[in-house]
Amino acid sequence: MALKIFVVGGTFDKEYxxxxxxxxxxxTHVNEMxxxxxSTVRVDxxxxxxxxxxxxxxxxxxxxxxxxxKTSEDRxxxxxxxxxxxxxxxxxxEHIKNKTIVLTGAMIPYTFGSxxxxxxxxxxxxxxQVLAPGVHIAMNGRxxxxxxxxxxxxxxFFEEIEKEL
Amino acid sequence: MALKIFVVGGTFDKEYxxxxxxxxxxxTHVNEMxxxxxSTVRVDxxxxxxxxxxxxxxxxxxxxxxxxxKTSEDRxxxxxxxxxxxxxxxxxxEHIKNKTIVLTGAMIPYTFGSxxxxxxxxxxxxxxQVLAPGVHIAMNGRxxxxxxxxxxxxxxFFEEIEKEL
Amino acid sequence: MALKIFVVGGTFDKEYxxxxxxxxxxxTHVNEMxxxxxSTVRVDxxxxxxxxxxxxxxxxxxxxxxxxxKTSEDRxxxxxxxxxxxxxxxxxxEHIKNKTIVLTGAMIPYTFGSxxxxxxxxxxxxxxQVLAPGVHIAMNGRxxxxxxxxxxxxxxFFEEIEKEL
Amino acid sequence: MALKIFVVGGTFDKEYxxxxxxxxxxxTHVNEMxxxxxSTVRVDxxxxxxxxxxxxxxxxxxxxxxxxxKTSEDRxxxxxxxxxxxxxxxxxxEHIKNKTIVLTGAMIPYTFGSxxxxxxxxxxxxxxQVLAPGVHIAMNGRxxxxxxxxxxxxxxFFEEIEKEL
Numbered sequence: 039m040a041l042k043i044f045v046v047g048g049t050f051d052k053e054y055x056x057x058x059x060x061x062x063x064x065x066t067h068v069n070e071m072x073x074x075x076x077s078t079v080r081v082d083x084x085x086x087x088x089x090x091x092x093x094x095x096x097x098x099x100x101x102x103x104x105x106x107x108k109t110s111e112d113r114x115x116x117x118x119x120x121x122x123x124x125x126x127x128x129x130x131x132e133h134i135k136n137k138t139i140v141l142t143g144a145m146i147p148y149t150f151g152s153x154x155x156x157x158x159x160x161x162x163x164x165x166x167q168v169l170a171p172g173v174h175i176a177m178n179g180r181x182x183x184x185x186x187x188x189x190x191x192x193x194x195f196f197e198e199i200e201k202e203l
Numbered sequence: 204m205a206l207k208i209f210v211v212g213g214t215f216d217k218e219y220x221x222x223x224x225x226x227x228x229x230x231t232h233v234n235e236m237x238x239x240x241x242s243t244v245r246v247d248x249x250x251x252x253x254x255x256x257x258x259x260x261x262x263x264x265x266x267x268x269x270x271x272x273k274t275s276e277d278r279x280x281x282x283x284x285x286x287x288x289x290x291x292x293x294x295x296x297e298h299i300k301n302k303t304i305v306l307t308g309a310m311i312p313y314t315f316g317s318x319x320x321x322x323x324x325x326x327x328x329x330x331x332q333v334l335a336p337g338v339h340i341a342m343n344g345r346x347x348x349x350x351x352x353x354x355x356x357x358x359x360f361f362e363e364i365e366k367e368l
Numbered sequence: 369m370a371l372k373i374f375v376v377g378g379t380f381d382k383e384y385x386x387x388x389x390x391x392x393x394x395x396t397h398v399n400e401m402x403x404x405x406x407s408t409v410r411v412d413x414x415x416x417x418x419x420x421x422x423x424x425x426x427x428x429x430x431x432x433x434x435x436x437x438k439t440s441e442d443r444x445x446x447x448x449x450x451x452x453x454x455x456x457x458x459x460x461x462e463h464i465k466n467k468t469i470v471l472t473g474a475m476i477p478y479t480f481g482s483x484x485x486x487x488x489x490x491x492x493x494x495x496x497q498v499l500a501p502g503v504h505i506a507m508n509g510r511x512x513x514x515x516x517x518x519x520x521x522x523x524x525f526f527e528e529i530e531k532e533l
Numbered sequence: 534m535a536l537k538i539f540v541v542g543g544t545f546d547k548e549y550x551x552x553x554x555x556x557x558x559x560x561t562h563v564n565e566m567x568x569x570x571x572s573t574v575r576v577d578x579x580x581x582x583x584x585x586x587x588x589x590x591x592x593x594x595x596x597x598x599x600x601x602x603k604t605s606e607d608r609x610x611x612x613x614x615x616x617x618x619x620x621x622x623x624x625x626x627e628h629i630k631n632k633t634i635v636l637t638g639a640m641i642p643y644t645f646g647s648x649x650x651x652x653x654x655x656x657x658x659x660x661x662q663v664l665a666p667g668v669h670i671a672m673n674g675r676x677x678x679x680x681x682x683x684x685x686x687x688x689x690f691f692e693e694i695e696k697e698l
Contacts, residue, residue: 074318077343157242158325161325168330169333
């Protein structure tokens with residue numbers, strides 16, 4: 039099975055600058071995480087960019103879309119900041135119909151000894167291997183369709199959009 | 204969706220006894236792991252036993268089978284030692300046809316700061332939510348059918364059984 | 369031996385707010401750290417304040433001085449932010465001559481799985497038990513006298529002040 | 534200040550073999566620990582042996598003694614298994630009078646995410662820099678003279694030998 043991982047950044051991959059006390063990006067930790075997790079899934083990893091979810095531009099999203107389109111793999115996992123994950127998923131869903139795409143991320147940087155990044159990577163990798171074509175978001179152990187999910191800004195959890203009757 | 208987690212023990216849940224230098228069991232860490240992972244999947248967790256995979260008896264396996272049968276949930280995740288995981292999966296597969304059962308475990312105790320336990324829990328929880336009825340093993344980021352998997356004793360990785368032509 | 373620990377905050381005790389991505393204070397981790405470290409040193413711990421080193425005021429420093437004076441213990445360990453640690457040490461040294469006071473801190477929060485906080489706590493606790501009366505700073509495994517130490521803002525390491533000839 | 538670290542093994546440096554479930558030795562972690570701890574103490578580290586404290590022989594102890602004698606540094610830190618730490622300290626005390634020697638160790642391997650190893654290293658490094666010549670044991674945040682300390686086998690804590698009146 040051909041499987042691609044595109045790294046886009048997000049809290050998932052942030053580092054702590056001990057001089058300034060600020061968060062920043064160096065290299066992605068996805069390879070290291072998969073190794074420590076003893077994953078034997080064959081994946082091809084590409085870092086498209088290392089950006090904060092709140093600063094992703096429309097141009098950035100076009101780059102993600104372009105790469106998802108042109109890659110030969112039909113199963114794609116994207117690690118992405120959580121704040122605009124749904125927006126990127128929406129663009130991908132509008133233009134790509136024949137691939138299984140799963141976006142995931144984390145609320146706590148992996149380098150802070152967080153647990154949600156590694157757990158989310160495990161669940162996203164599972165979902166992307168078995169789900170039918172479509173664009174999905176894997177967060178908090180669950181999978182959501184791109185058109186029925188939102189991040190609750192108060193709790194930081196992803197949830198379905200409540201439908202009005 | 205109704206989802207059950209049965210805890211059977213295994214390396215996953217082992218502790219280090221700092222007086223004797225030996226590994227042993229206390230309580231399961233599954234609840235704590237799901238909380239740290241920020242999982243919002245609704246699960247009902249029951250500890251059936253806390254045993255080393257190499258010491259599981261046929262009676263123990265009957266207890267696991269009995270509980271899988273009688274529980275009302277039709278999606279069941281089992282944390283189990285890796286050495287006899289396939290043997291337990293085989294018994295379950297012979298007697299249960301209408302439920303989705305996923306067994307998982309770890310090569311390194313969660314309390315040792317391992318990465319494979321949390322990652323495997325994430326992937327197993329994903330697989331059990333979406334796979335069709337049947338008995339599966341989720342290890343190393345992959346999912347295997349109970350009748351085509353073995354643990355490689357030298358490497359500790361799970362792999363398909365090589366079929367002779 | 370009577371030993372007091374005064375908690376003043378600093379990076380040592382910072383937490384990560386996963387909703388805002390900012391660092392903040394909750395309770396101190398000193399008790400928990402000493403327990404995990406299996407310390408059997410008898411200490412009495414008091415949290416004076418939980419403040420960022422850069423925001424400590426002269427009034428705050430007076431509170432620290434007042435508490436160091438009035439406490440019955442003659443050996444005092446202070447966990448303090450690194451940026452103004454020397455300034456606080458200077459005030460204490462000017463007013464207290466008959467007690468052994470050791471200030472320490474960390475460059476990475478303990479909750480980020482840092483190593484310097486726990487290591488510094490171990491070395492500071494050692495120094496405060498055996499050094500003669502005076503005010504000292506314990507950082508980077510070393511001990512410095514209050515009047516011959518500065519934090520190098522570029523590297524984050526503490527070092528002696530270079531004396532001109 | 535000239536400071537030597539001799540590595541002798543012990544729980545401090547043990548690894549977990551995920552295939553056999555047993556503990557074993559690879560390389561020491563002392564260098565890595567000092568780096569993560571941001572220590573700037575100048576040390577020269579030598580691994581004399583990597584052995585379990587219970588299997589140390591009289592010949593092994595002679596090697597430790599020989600190296601402590603011949604090294605030019607007069608301040609020596611030894612990482613050693615806890616079970617026979619006092620026995621080695623006794624031999625060293627009988628033959629070396631003019632050097633400051635501090636032995637330390639851990640109850641939980643550093644690779645298990647333990648806290649006592651790093652904390653003990655911090656306190657031992659502090660004690661060895663400031664104590665007068667003699668042989669000392671640094672465990673549980675405290676320092677003991679070689680001739681008034683024992684490991685409590687039930688609790689794993691080091692304590693003074695109770696003197697009879």
